[in-house]
Amino acid sequence: xxxxxxxxKESLELISQMILNTRKKMEEGNGMPFxxxxxxxxIVSLVVYYLLSTTGDYHYNLIWFAIPVLxxxxxxxxKRKEKKHSKTYIDRIIVNIWTVxxxxxxxxxxxxxxxxxxxxPIEMLxxxxxxxxxxxxxRFKPVIISGFVGMISxxxxxxxxxxxxxxxxxxxxxxxxxxxxxxxxYKGRKKHV
Amino acid sequence: MFKYLNxxxxxxxxxxxxxxxxxxxxxxxxxxxxxxxxxxxxxxxQIEKLSEAGYIEVEKGFAGKRTRTVYRITExxxxxxxxxxxxxxxYLNINQ
Numbered sequence: 001x002x003x004x005x006x007x008x009k010e011s012l013e014l015i016s017q018m019i020l021n022t023r024k025k026m027e028e029g030n031g032m033p034f035x036x037x038x039x040x041x042x043i044v045s046l047v048v049y050y051l052l053s054t055t056g057d058y059h060y061n062l063i064w065f066a067i068p069v070l071x072x073x074x075x076x077x078x079k080r081k082e083k084k085h086s087k088t089y090i091d092r093i094i095v096n097i098w099t100v101x102x103x104x105x106x107x108x109x110x111x112x113x114x115x116x117x118x119x120x121p122i123e124m125l126x127x128x129x130x131x132x133x134x135x136x137x138x139r140f141k142p143v144i145i146s147g148f149v150g151m152i153s154x155x156x157x158x159x160x161x162x163x164x165x166x167x168x169x170x171x172x173x174x175x176x177x178x179x180x181x182x183x184x185x186y187k188g189r190k191k192h193v
Numbered sequence: 194m195f196k197y198l199n200x201x202x203x204x205x206x207x208x209x210x211x212x213x214x215x216x217x218x219x220x221x222x223x224x225x226x227x228x229x230x231x232x233x234x235x236x237x238x239q240i241e242k243l244s245e246a247g248y249i250e251v252e253k254g255f256a257g258k259r260t261r262t263v264y265r266i267t268e269x270x271x272x273x274x275x276x277x278x279x280x281x282x283x284y285l286n287i288n289q
Contacts, residue, residue, distance in 0.1 A: 004205050008198075008284040011208060015278065018212035021228060080257065085224035086217045 022086075031184030032082070033098075034131075034143075036074035038177030040067050045170030053163040064109060068102075093137050101130035120169045124154040124176075131176055143180045150176035196280035199273055201246055206231050207239045211274055214249060214266040221263050240264065248273055 006014065044067050051060040105126050112119040132147025153172045157165040202208050209229045213220060220228075225236055243249045248270030252263045266274070 005203060006205050006208070008281050010205075011203065012278075012281050012285065014205065014208055015212045018209050018228065019216045022213050022216040083256070085227070086220035088217050092218055 030082075030188060031181035032078045033075060034177040034181030034184065036078060037067075037071045038173050038181055040070040040074065041173040042170045042178065044070070045166050045173070049163055049166040049170070052166070068106065090137055094134055097133050097137070098130055101126050118157060120157045120165055121154040124157075124169065124172055125151055127173070128152075128154065128176060131180070135180075140180075140184065142183045146176045146180045196276075196283045198280050198284075199277050201242065201248070202273060202277045204239075206235060207243060208277075210236070210239060210243065210264075211248065211266065211270065214264060215271065215274055219252075219263045219265045221261055225264065243270070246273075 044063060047066075048060060048063050051063065052058070105123055108117070108119060108122050108126070111117060128147050128150030130147070131150055132144055135141070135143030135145075135147050150172055153168075153176075156168050156172070160168055202211060206229060209231075210225055213225060213228050222233070222236070225240075226233060229236065240249065240251070244251050246269075247267060250265050250267050252265070254261055254263065
């Protein structure tokens with residue numbers, strides 16, 4: 001492309017071509033955030049389950065706060081490596097969705113120290129809502145479905161009693177975030193080939 | 194009647210840059226260079242013209258240790274782009 005005058009038809013063609021090319025470039029999948037948060041939650045769930053079930057010391061619940069630490073750290077390094085050259089409206093919507101969901105999730109976790117509330121189902125419902133909304137915004141079925149699976153699964157901790165709830169919680173995150181994260185990355189890689 | 198075609202947008206590279214920026218929230222220099230395939234020098238000159246007209250805003254920052262300049266279309270730029278497309282339609286007899 002250079003500095004030259006166009007006729008009217010060429011101008012209109014150029015506009016539609018550039019917009020289409022830019023949109024196509026934007027549709028490349030990026031499942032890294034789902035993988036980072038999904039694996040972080042799954043691993044922390046296993047650790048908390050092991051420590052609580054073997055010792056019974058409720059202080060080990062503080063380890064749950066390793067999820068935001070691991071997740072934020074992972075996101076920081078992933079963004080540094082990613083070198084993204086543009087930001088779309090969709091990117092902004094997704095960041096805002098997860099900012100709201102993240103703050104809500106953190107508030108629920110903190111509130112659980114003062115009030116007796118079913119933290120695990122509330123977190124599953126919140127993260128399921130975030131995942132489903134993300135799927136709807138990026139128009140990607142596996143993410144929409146996994147989000148709704150997460151939302152429905154919030155009933156499981158009411159059925160399963162005891163520390164096993166924690167294992168179920170971890171597995172739900174594996175299904176809700178890790179699987180669609182890998183599918184998104186696979187689709188993204190396929191587009192590059 | 195034919196409408197006025199804004200000469201600032203009626204050039205291949207400037208129109209290409211505006212079309213890219215209207216599809217995204219922000220883009221950096223590398224992205225614009227990749228999408229347009231133009232030379233860095235030529236892009237800089239055209240971006241300067243668009244920026245002087247108030248069609249795009251330029252934000253200089255850092256990505257790690259490297260400098261990174263980000264470009265965004267302004268409200269004035271969106272208005273000019275819409276007027277330009279409307280004018281094109283009048284030339285091409287496209288119903289509005």
